[in-house]
Amino acid sequence: MIDTHELKRRAGSQREVSFTAPAPADLGIDVIGVPEGDPIQFDLRLESVVEGVLVTGSATGRLVGECARCLVDIEDEFLADVQELYVYPESEAEPDEASRMEGDLIDLEPALRDQVVLALPFTPLCTDDCPGLCPECGTRLADEPGHQHENGIDPRWSALGGLLQQNERPQDK
Numbered sequence: 207m208i209d210t211h212e213l214k215r216r217a218g219s220q221r222e223v224s225f226t227a228p229a230p231a232d233l234g235i236d237v238i239g240v241p242e243g244d245p246i247q248f249d250l251r252l253e254s255v256v257e258g259v260l261v262t263g264s265a266t267g268r269l270v271g272e273c274a275r276c277l278v279d280i281e282d283e284f285l286a287d288v289q290e291l292y293v294y295p296e297s298e299a300e301p302d303e304a305s306r307m308e309g310d311l312i313d314l315e316p317a318l319r320d321q322v323v324l325a326l327p328f329t330p331l332c333t334d335d336c337p338g339l340c341p342e343c344g345t346r347l348a349d350e351p352g353h354q355h356e357n358g359i360d361p362r363w364s365a366l367g368g369l370l371q372q373n374e375r376p377q378d379k
Contacts, residue, residue, distance in 0.1 A: 208252070208261075208312040220253040229267060230315050233322055238271025238330045240284070240322065248314070250288065258293035258307060265318055274329040275338035276346045282330075286321035288314070 208223065226245045233240040240246070250263030269282045292307045305316065337347035342355050 207308075208250075208314065217254055217256050220251060222249075222251050224249045230319070233319060234269070234271070235323065235326055235328075237274055238269055238280070238282075238326055240267050241270050244268050246318070248288075252312075255291070258291060259312060260289075260291050261312060261314070261317070262289045264288060265321070267322075269326070271330050273332040273336055275331060275336045276348060277339070278332050278346065280330060280332050284322055284325060286318065286325060288317055288321060290314075290317040 224247070226247050229240040229242055229244045229246050231242045233242070244267055246265050246267040248263065248265050250261055253260045253262070265284075265286045265288055267284055269284050271280055272278065273280055290305055292305045292312045294307055295309065305313075333348070337351075339346055340353055340355075345353050347353055
């Protein structure tokens with residue numbers, strides 16, 4: 207929560223704030239996100255406008271997850287741009303048009319969640335050309351680039367192998 211009391215509801219007044227806050231729970235998707243409690247650095251400008259307070263700036267933090275192809279742990283950073291209008295409690299703006307202030311306080315979590323989650327990769331990769339895992343044994347192919355298996359018969363086709371052997375027998379006449 208950010209206190210906007212110092213802006214005194216005078217249109218045109220502004221102030222810049224920088225602070226660090228712990229990450230909320232579930233800030234991410236199943237395979238990548240911001241660990242709960244990790245520090246997030248905010249650099250924001252609060253501008254008083256007629257309808258409320260316009261918040262612009264950025265938030266940075268650490269992302270942790272796993273590669274969608276080879277399941278190796280990955281770590282990265284995010285930079286989320288924040289731009290949100292928070293209207294005064296007595297404003298006639300519809301709830302879906304702008305976020306509402308609670309007295310003089312602004313809750314940044316919904317705006318942060320929207321920006322971070324929407325910017326996350328749907329399938330995070332350790333490298334752009336990650337080859338993934340071997341479909342037969344699960345070996346990470348980036349660790350063993352020449353990894354191969356002998357040409358075996360897929361077990362789903364093994365029943366047909368018996369038919370092949372019957373056709374190869376000499377026919378009794």
